[in-house]
Amino acid sequence: MILGSSLGIAPSAVGLDRAPCPLCQGPHGRPVVRRSERLHFSLAYVQNVSLIALCRSPVGIDIESADRLQPQALLQRLHPAEVTALMALPYRQRKDAMLRCWTRKQAYVKGLGTGLAMPMSHVYVGLGFTSGGLDDLTARNGWALTSLTAPHGYAIGIALLPPPATRGRPTARIHTLRQSTEVTRTLQLASPAAG
Numbered sequence: 001m002i003l004g005s006s007l008g009i010a011p012s013a014v015g016l017d018r019a020p021c022p023l024c025q026g027p028h029g030r031p032v033v034r035r036s037e038r039l040h041f042s043l044a045y046v047q048n049v050s051l052i053a054l055c056r057s058p059v060g061i062d063i064e065s066a067d068r069l070q071p072q073a074l075l076q077r078l079h080p081a082e083v084t085a086l087m088a089l090p091y092r093q094r095k096d097a098m099l100r101c102w103t104r105k106q107a108y109v110k111g112l113g114t115g116l117a118m119p120m121s122h123v124y125v126g127l128g129f130t131s132g133g134l135d136d137l138t139a140r141n142g143w144a145l146t147s148l149t150a151p152h153g154y155a156i157g158i159a160l161l162p163p164p165a166t167r168g169r170p171t172a173r174i175h176t177l178r179q180s181t182e183v184t185r186t187l188q189l190a191s192p193a194a195g
Contacts, residue, residue, distance in 0.1 A: 002175055006039055006054055019113050029113030030058070042110055049151060053158060055172040060111025060159040062103045067153060069099055078102075079124040086127065096155070097127045103157030104128055104145045111143065111159040128157075148174065 004011035015034030018027050033039050042061040044051045046068070053061040075083055075098075082101055089097055104125045109115055128147050148156040160172055 002052055002054070003033060003039070003041060006173075007033070007036065021114065021117070022112055023114055023117055030060070030110060030115075042107070044107075044110075044156075046154070049154060050177040051156065052175045052177075053172050054175070055160060057163050058111050058113075058161040059172055060107040060109070061156070061174070062106035062110060062158075063150065063154055063156045064099055064103050064106070065154055066095065066099055069095065069102075071095065071098060074098055074102060077120040078105075079121055081124055082127065089127075099155040100147050100157065101125060101127050103155045104147060104159070105157070107157040108143060108145060108159040111161060 001011045003014045007014065017032050017034045019029035019032045020027065021029040031041070031043075033041065038056060040055050040058050042053045042059050044061045044063045046063050046065050049063055051061050051063055053059045071094075075086075078086070078098070078101060086094055086097055086101070105120060105123055108125055109118055109120070109123060112118075125145055128145065142161055144160045144162065146158060148158060150156040158172065158174070
């Protein structure tokens with residue numbers, strides 16, 4: 001219904017495909033709207049909260065619950081530099097930082113379309129505590145990553161790849177569905193550094 005409304009067509013007319021996987025070119029990359037290059041989307045859900053991000057360029061979004069976090073298992077899936085940064089934090093800040101890092105990492109691989117096929121310990125996204133909520137990943141490959149304000153006990157990460165010729169700030173619309181309530185907001189990310 002949200003995709004149809006954004007495209008100006010009936011929900012039943014919205015067709016979905018899979019983009020080619022960037023690792024093997026197989027037909028199992030990120031979900032895409034059939035015959036529409038002007039709308040990209042990403043879905044995420046956990047427990048009773050669902051999200052959909054809509055954008056004019058590739059986007060990935062993830063939400064996780066602190067209750068489901070298994071720190072020891074997750075540490076093995078973080079990049080060594082992320083683990084080092086995490087261990088440098090005061091103990092009381094580590095759980096939130098780990099959850100923030102993981103949602104950004106998940107959003108990024110969803111945006112790329114690789115999902116968990118890429119070894120997550122090889123993917124560096126940082127903890128996300130730098131100026132403006134962006135990390136140095138944006139300077140390396142054009143993706144803007146940040147964390148969003150989330151309901152208590154949750155973390156939300158988003159990754160967005162603005163087109164190269166974009167002027168100004170890339171924008172995504174986020175729909176949060178919680179039980180029977182929908183909240184829509186527009187997010188503007190700082191433009192990624194060139195590089």
